[in-house]
Amino acid sequence: MWQHKVQTAIGILLVSGFALLLGSSGASAATEKCDRNCMTEMLTAYLDALVAHDPSKLPLADDVRVTEDSKALKIGEGLWQTVTGKGTFRHDYLDVRKQIAAAHVQLLEGANPALYSIVLHLRDRKIAGIESLVQRITPGSRFQPTELGKPIRGLDDPIPAGKRQSxxxxxxxxxxxxxxxxxxxxxxxxxxxxxxxxxxxxxxxxxxxxxxxxxxxxxxxxxxxxxxxxxxxxxxxxxxxxxxxxxxxxxxxxxxxxxxxxxxxxxxxxxxxxxxxxxxxxxxxxxxxxxxxxxxxxxxx
Missing domain, CATH: 3.10.450.50 (Nuclear Transport Factor 2; Chain: A,)
Structure with a gap:
């Protein structure tokens, strides 16, 4: 009888311990999400690596996927090979719920601007996807950017009380x-x-x-x-x-x-x-x- 009670007690302890372990793993997984500060830092790290032509220090997922202008590339190809510096403009769009860090950024290829749309798809605080669109501006381009030396008016204004939408x-x-x-x-x-x-x-x-x-x-x-x-x-x-x-x-x-x-x-x-x-x-x-x-x-x- 006493052996049965001991075995039952041990079983309860093992189940409880396993449940705690699962709970701990779930909590740990939850902490792997990026908040807004993390996303901002991730975009900065990515852009710094891009300009330095060196993706080696980025936290890339093993199965990272890369596209530029909707064409599949390997990390380090495309704009990575031609960009020479950063311009004066960057505006971030941070989707914490879906773990997507996006931005409009002005980069440089020599003296010419490159208008760069970047969307980083994050998973477990790593970059699992890199999606971009590049518009190169030359002296002959119809649109010569004049508004990118300052923030876009209104985009970062706080939302008035009671006006926020779902x-x-x-x-x-x-x-x-x-x-x-x-x-x-x-x-x-x-x-x-x-x-x-x-x-x-x-x-x-x-x-x-x-x-x-x-x-x-x-x-x-x-x-x-x-x-x-x-x-x-x-x-x-x-x-x-x-x-x-x-x-x-x-x-x-x-x-x-x-x-x-x-x-x-x-x-x-x-x-x-x-x-x-x-x-x-x-x-x-x-x-x-x-x-x-x-x-x-x-x-x-």
């Missing part, structure tokens, strides 16, 4: 911009711009205050129809109220070069049910260009 509604609000492009009219697309909304594309104000053109109104500008536009959610910075979308604008004749479409990582400051600021880095790529990375969140069709 992640899902932030995404829905941002996607009304895609719908406006699809139908060729932001009024018909139901895109809710705030009165102060303006848009910066490749470092140039193209709509709203500071645009400097005859047709600067977001609701009055003549925009072409983009019936084949595709959108994917790259990151949602819930704390700062910013949604970063990847978009392929689809077929629009020869508007973006014969056989090309505009491909962009475009950021939308969203709160109170309205879009308050827009910043995009884009370039022309073959119309068939896909993202080849999953959307962080479902995109309603």
């Amino acid at each position: 992640r899902a509604t932030m995404i829905r609000t941002a996607l009304t911009y895609t719908e406006g492009l699809r139908v060729g009219n932001f009024t018909d697309g139901g895109t809710p711009f705030a009165p102060e909304t303006y848009r910066v594309e490749n470092g140039v104000i193209t709509a709203g205050e500071g645009c400097g053109r005859a047709d600067c109104g977001l609701y009055t500008q003549n925009i072409m129809v983009h019936p084949g536009i595709i959108a994917s959610v790259a990151a949602v910075d819930e704390e700062n109220g910013v949604v970063l979308l990847w978009m392929n604008f689809g077929h629009t004749g020869s508007s973006y070069g014969e056989g090309n479409a505009l491909v962009t990582f475009e950021a939308f400051k969203v709160w109170g049910g309205e879009i308050h600021a827009i910043s995009a880095f884009f370039r022309g790529l073959p119309i068939s260009t896909a993202r080849f990375w999953p959307s962080s969140d479902p995109v309603p069709r």
Whole structure:
């Protein structure tokens, strides 16, 4: 009888110890997530390594995947071989929930700017995926960045009390911009711009205050129809109220070069049910260009 009691007690202790071990492992795994500071540091470390042409000290996952302009590369290829320095501009988009650290960054290739969209996919505090888009600016480029020596106005403004949206509604609000492009009219697309909304594309104000053109109104500008536009959610910075979308604008004749479409990582400051600021880095790529990375969140069709 006493042997049975001892065996039972030992069994209980073993089960309890195993449960504690599992709980401890779960807690340890939870601590492997990056917070905002960790994500900022990860982006800085990545950009420093990029400029130094030396990925050896980065915390890379064994199965790290790399794309540049939607083409598969090995770490150290592509812009890693040509970049010569950092410019003056960087804006981060930190998605703690999905462990995605993204940024728009101005880099240099000699004297010429390279507008760099970078999306780091993190897992267990390591870089498991590196997704980028590069737009090279030359003296002959149509868009010469004039707004990248300072922060993009409004993107980092604190969200007013009571105006913060849920992640899902932030995404829905941002996607009304895609719908406006699809139908060729932001009024018909139901895109809710705030009165102060303006848009910066490749470092140039193209709509709203500071645009400097005859047709600067977001609701009055003549925009072409983009019936084949595709959108994917790259990151949602819930704390700062910013949604970063990847978009392929689809077929629009020869508007973006014969056989090309505009491909962009475009950021939308969203709160109170309205879009308050827009910043995009884009370039022309073959119309068939896909993202080849999953959307962080479902995109309603």
